[in-house]
Amino acid sequence: MGDLTAIRVKNAKPGEKLSDGGGLRLDVDRNGNGAWIFRFRSPVTGKERFMGLGPLSDVSLAQAREAATAARAAVREGYDPIEDRNARRAEARAEASRAVTFQEYAERFIGGKEAGWKNEKHRQQWRNSLRDYAMPHMGHLPIADVDTEAVLRALRPVWAEKPETARRVRGRIEAILNGAKAEGLRTEENPALWRGHLDQILARRRKSDVEHHAALPYAEMPTFWQSLASDASHAAQMLRFIILTAASAKLREWSRPLMWSVIPGLCRRLAWRPIGPMSFRWPLQRRLACPHRVFPTFRRPNASRATPRPQRPRTVSAQRFAIGLATVRNSRAR
Numbered sequence: 001m002g003d004l005t006a007i008r009v010k011n012a013k014p015g016e017k018l019s020d021g022g023g024l025r026l027d028v029d030r031n032g033n034g035a036w037i038f039r040f041r042s043p044v045t046g047k048e049r050f051m052g053l054g055p056l057s058d059v060s061l062a063q064a065r066e067a068a069t070a071a072r073a074a075v076r077e078g079y080d081p082i083e084d085r086n087a088r089r090a091e092a093r094a095e096a097s098r099a100v101t102f103q104e105y106a107e108r109f110i111g112g113k114e115a116g117w118k119n120e121k122h123r124q125q126w127r128n129s130l131r132d133y134a135m136p137h138m139g140h141l142p143i144a145d146v147d148t149e150a151v152l153r154a155l156r157p158v159w160a161e162k163p164e165t166a167r168r169v170r171g172r173i174e175a176i177l178n179g180a181k182a183e184g185l186r187t188e189e190n191p192a193l194w195r196g197h198l199d200q201i202l203a204r205r206r207k208s209d210v211e212h213h214a215a216l217p218y219a220e221m222p223t224f225w226q227s228l229a230s231d232a233s234h235a236a237q238m239l240r241f242i243i244l245t246a247a248s249a250k251l252r253e254w255s256r257p258l259m260w261s262v263i264p265g266l267c268r269r270l271a272w273r274p275i276g277p278m279s280f281r282w283p284l285q286r287r288l289a290c291p292h293r294v295f296p297t298f299r300r301p302n303a304s305r306a307t308p309r310p311q312r313p314r315t316v317s318a319q320r321f322a323i324g325l326a327t328v329r330n331s332r333a334r
Helices: 006-010 061-076 081-097 102-116 120-138 148-159 163-182 218-229 234-245 316-333
Strands: 017-021 024-028 034-041 048-055 279-281 294-296
Touching (some): 017 061, 024 061, 048 081, 061 081, 120 148, 120 163, 148 163
Antiparallel strands (some): 024 034, 279 294
16 A cells, blocks of 8 residues: 555645655646656666656546556566666557558558658659569558568569669669668668668669660760751750750759860750840859859751751760860850
8 A cells, every 4th residue: 555645646736746655656746737657676777767657637646556566576577667668668569560561561652751752753663673673572561561572572683684674673663661760660670771781781883884875876866956947845954955065954063164065954944034145144043153154145056058067077075075175165264
């Protein structure tokens, strides 16, 4: 029998700490909210610890005494009651997670993320790639039971045949499993992690394996330009602008100052206003490594010329690089 009574507990005042004996006490804060606390010395670490048994509004005096009795029994048996309770809670979460399959959680994960994806094609690629390569091997598995073996079953058939697709699928599986762990549905390490895990099993992708699109021969430029001139779409106009200015279609933040690609190539977002008859200036917020430079817009080629002047064969990519590099050097010379 403890020192407290139901009436004493009911009349507890703000700021009081009422002991019931045996390590059990009632703490009341300044707002009058009470909480049951069990004080003990951990048999594992030898340090004093305080275990919360619940608020007074939910746990009665009798229930608090029962919980304290069970905690004292655990201490006598050499267990830390706090660690024991945490282990039971983790086990309960793991049991609940086994009711959620990888496919179910993947749909929930994508549904929560896709609001931030502006590209509809990106959303479709996530679902299609997981449907074709991951779900047949791990979609039916509980999210907590997805292991390295399941990930390898999904990746190995396409790792050498479709390396870029396999790389993206691995990254998407990793992101989904990270989300599951953040929500408490997993406790193990991520089996789709590349560095320090899958890179020890699967072959690394070599740079020589990357196949770029073939460049257009320079001699075919007049014919190609005529086909662009007959196309009134914005994409065709942007491509003509890129050819004339040697600009880039994507943003490149390279640090080497003499490379022409240091120009912030935001052609897809460039407005008409900064483009003049003889030059154009990048808007202030889009200048990275060349904030004050003005780049010339070159004269359009004569479409009536059937063949170009004789010169050594160069690809369009090489010509764009030479023009852009000369532009940067001339701008630096000024």
